[in-house]
Amino acid sequence: MLGCCCPEAEPNAIPRLIQAEIVVIPDRMMKHPRPSSYTGSMSIVGNISAIAKGMSITFREIFEPTQVENYPDGPGPMRGAKFQPRFRGAHVLQRDENGMEKCVACYLCAAACPSNCIYIEAAENTDAVRISSSERYAKVYNIDYNRCIFCGYCVEACPTDAITHGHGFELATLNATNLVMRKEDMLVPVQALTAGR
Ligand code: SF4
Numbered sequence: 093m094l095g096c097c098c099p100e101a102e103p104n105a106i107p108r109l110i111q112a113e114i115v116v117i118p119d120r121m122m123k124h125p126r127p128s129s130y131t132g133s134m135s136i137v138g139n140i141s142a143i144a145k146g147m148s149i150t151f152r153e154i155f156e157p158t159q160v161e162n163y164p165d166g167p168g169p170m171r172g173a174k175f176q177p178r179f180r181g182a183h184v185l186q187r188d189e190n191g192m193e194k195c196v197a198c199y200l201c202a203a204a205c206p207s208n209c210i211y212i213e214a215a216e217n218t219d220a221v222r223i224s225s226s227e228r229y230a231k232v233y234n235i236d237y238n239r240c241i242f243c244g245y246c247v248e249a250c251p252t253d254a255i256t257h258g259h260g261f262e263l264a265t266l267n268a269t270n271l272v273m274r275k276e277d278m279l280v281p282v283q284a285l286t287a288g289r
Pocket residue numbers: 204205206207208209210235239240241242243244245246247
């Protein structure tokens with residue numbers, strides 16, 4: 093038997109879910125329904141107006157100068173490619189003003205990475221061999237670009253600004269193993285620091 097689950101309800105009460113589906117149509121709408129030709133003609137006028145508006149933009153753009161980036165045949169090291177300043181490309185491992193590596197192998201970037209694509213092996217600095225200004229440095233620092241999603245979380249997590257995003261974007265390859273970048277691939281060369289002085 094179909095009925096309400098509430099114990100106080102009357103035996104023949106209509107269940108609440110069924111009540112919600114009953115639509116009351118006012119008498120005046122039944123007597124004076126809106127003519128369908130009216131809505132149809134308004135819809136045609138609206139469509140014509142939208143098409144005219146769209147075509148006006150198209151014709152206006154036809155006479156504007158063409159703007160394209162001449163990549164890869166453009167000038168300069170970027171071969172014509174242009175980037176917004178915040179473009180997140182391949183990572184760069186930075187050095188400090190003394191040429192030391194900024195990475196201190198704290199693993200915070202690897203912990204923050206949602207793709208788990210950063211692999212680090214730490215080593216101790218010694219008096220004879222000093223790579224970074226702290227106790228430790230990254231002996232191995234790999235990023236697997238097969239998995240990196242360029243989210244920038246590693247850059248945000250780094251306490252020493254050792255890892256940043258560069259503008260490198262030509263990463264495509266047919267060999268997936270080429271997409272595992274090593275520290276040597278990402279580290280700023282010492283010559284780049286001295287060249288700027
Ligand atoms: S950009 Fe994102 S996915 Fe790529 S290495 Fe950094 S944290 Fe991981």
